[in-house]
Amino acid sequence: MKAYWFDNLPGDQREAHDSGREVSSEYLNKLGIMYFNYPNVEDVNSLAAKRKYKNRDEITISPTTMGDVYEDKVKMFFNEHLHEDEEIRYILDGGGFFDVRSDGDEWVRIKLEKYDLMIMPAGIYHRFTTDTQNYTKAMRLFKEDPKWTPLNRGAETDNNEYREAYLKMRDGSAPIPSH
Ligand SMILES: CSCCC(=O)/C(O)=C/O
Numbered sequence: 299m300k301a302y303w304f305d306n307l308p309g310d311q312r313e314a315h316d317s318g319r320e321v322s323s324e325y326l327n328k329l330g331i332m333y334f335n336y337p338n339v340e341d342v343n344s345l346a347a348k349r350k351y352k353n354r355d356e357i358t359i360s361p362t363t364m365g366d367v368y369e370d371k372v373k374m375f376f377n378e379h380l381h382e383d384e385e386i387r388y389i390l391d392g393g394g395f396f397d398v399r400s401d402g403d404e405w406v407r408i409k410l411e412k413y414d415l416m417i418m419p420a421g422i423y424h425r426f427t428t429d430t431q432n433y434t435k436a437m438r439l440f441k442e443d444p445k446w447t448p449l450n451r452g453a454e455t456d457n458n459e460y461r462e463a464y465l466k467m468r469d470g471s472a473p474i475p476s477h
């Protein structure tokens with residue numbers, strides 16, 4: 299894992315876009331993001347059990363597995379969105395970038411590689427892209443039924459209760475609710 303400020307320069311989203319300014323794990327923690335490196339899947343199983351995650355699936359994002367829809371999927375994941383659930387992703391192979399919004403609404407780019415596991419809080423604005431390998435194999439963990447519900451950023455999400463709870467958590471006035 300490596301985290302840095304996105305350079306905001308034009309160009310393919312799959313390029314590194316590394317401004318050269320690193321972002322610390324402490325700052326990621328303040329945004330509510332947790333990160334682990336787990337070469338042993340037993341550690342993932344323990345984390346899932348501890349957090350009461352009952353379900354999981356695997357997704358392989360690549361032209362080989364997705365064919366003609368690959369480019370559309372890559373664009374879709376790159377739309378800025380939030381989820382009403384915590385998002386836990388464990389990289390099984392390949393890699394990719396999650397971009398998350400900072401307190402000042404700037405993009406922080408988080409580069410994930412094999413065995414990286416990241417937990418993002420409900421309500422944080424973010425987006426995802428494969429990197430120039432065009433290959434991400436990831437495990438997605440779910441508390442209940444496997445479902446992926448992105449809410450694209452807009453007037454509605456700004457008033458979303460999970461967004462508001464996230465912002466309260468950021469200013470220290472409340473914990474994030476869970477389903
Ligand atoms: C690497 S898993 C696919 C992307 C995804 O699930 C997500 O929520 C992106 O924001």
Ligand SMILES: [Fe+2]
Nearest residue numbers: 381385424448
């Ligand atoms: Fe997401």
